[in-house]
Amino acid sequence: MPNETEHDPHDDPAKALPAKADEGKLPPKAVVSRLSLYLRELLRIEHSGQQTVSSSQLGKLLGFTDAQVRKDLAYFGQFGHPGVGYRCEELVAAIRKILGTDREWVVAIVGVGNLGRALLGYKGFRSQGFRVAAAFDSDSSKVGMSFGGVAVEPTTALETTIRDRGVTLGLIATSPESAQEIADRMIAAGVVGILNFAPVTLSLPPGVSLVGVDLATELEQLSFAVANTQAAAAREDSAEDPLTSGPE
Amino acid sequence: MPNETEHDPHDDPAKALPAKADEGKLPPKAVVSRLSLYLRELLRIEHSGQQTVSSSQLGKLLGFTDAQVRKDLAYFGQFGHPGVGYRCEELVAAIRKILGTDREWVVAIVGVGNLGRALLGYKGFRSQGFRVAAAFDSDSSKVGMSFGGVAVEPTTALETTIRDRGVTLGLIATSPESAQEIADRMIAAGVVGILNFAPVTLSLPPGVSLVGVDLATELEQLSFAVANTQAAAAREDSAEDPLTSGPE
């Protein structure tokens, strides 16, 4: 509580980074995943003409408590206005700055199968600060084709193109067999973050960030959730259940 | 994730006696997401001919500690063999049972754009117990086409087809504008779980499970991770830190 070394009632959000958060504190992982959701919801709210939003409204929209929303945001600085709430435009800018999407990221996609084409055509990337600047595939019949305005190049051109265009993030939509090799090559060419869709665990050198999305895994999570809620619902009413399929 | 399996605020009266049966305990949320990764890795290990695996090996492969692996697995029962480790085949079967993928789930995909086609062609689903039995699109030019062996039907047929084929899980790959309506209709037709790829927050009735995947959100997580590790690297240039950001 005694953090009034700098008691500045004036905050100019459009320029300075909120230096309020302790320098030594590391970023709580769970918070960041919600930040993206806040941002998505804020853009929708803003688009609907609403100028300001309260933590409880934002929370209700996403299924979180109001306290959660405030804690999450307060972790990075003071963005709210007591009695008013959060000004959408201001908060959008603040979250973008935190997430690092206030600048443009140049990304490359490797693997132009079904999934790769889906990524190439995904409009949500551009609007959030990600520009797809290159696509690669080892299948020569795909080379030269264009998807979403991006021409497919042979994988042999990976290194030079990544360097030439200043690609910093790589999306891997290849087969699991080639994913690790592609990751290694992209990193060697200067990529510092990888979004991996191949269903395999990649091992990367320190300093390179990794986010993995496995479609089968997501469905398994859903399977578990469904099986579990149904089991809970069945348990709800029956004190004795003679026909329960033996778990063992 | 806004909505997962919500837990009934019911007090558990019996807690003193060690209920040996694994059924009856609360669902630990974070554990389940790792279960899928264990499964994926186990299948690879098994495929390579290895019969047994230790918690430390499995952990090292995925970037977890050995204790984490053991705790996760022990939560659902006793699958290990002291001095030996875990027998792959045995553990695979056990995890499948926990996740609910030991039976077949019938799934439908709505929205046959780039992403929907990618999902239709994804081979990883079938091998993990998910059978894509139907696909819908409101674009009449796509109706009648076939992707991955599944014929595209008009969205008007959604209710009858879902009922006829016993679809229980729905994948939404539509525009964000129609996602909520599609979800409502699928649920009314009997779907009990939804995997949502549309970048919008869905509100679902209790009893229906939801998993959401937002591609832009995933990239934002990566952006944050990269910006953060770079900032950390710049801050501490001279300090030697062997435990930098772990994999995944």
Next chain:
DNA sequence: GCGTGTGAAGTTATTCACAGCG
């Protein structure tokens, strides 16, 4: 009044450390 920011309390998840078994 409304609505934020934040310590304190409460809850959940992870790591430690070691008993026990093949």
Next chain:
DNA sequence: CGCTGTGAATAACTTCACACGC
């Protein structure tokens, strides 16, 4: 021995509750 399962200790996260500014 090696390796699991698990209580105890630790850390991370979430909710509560309330002071304070608008």
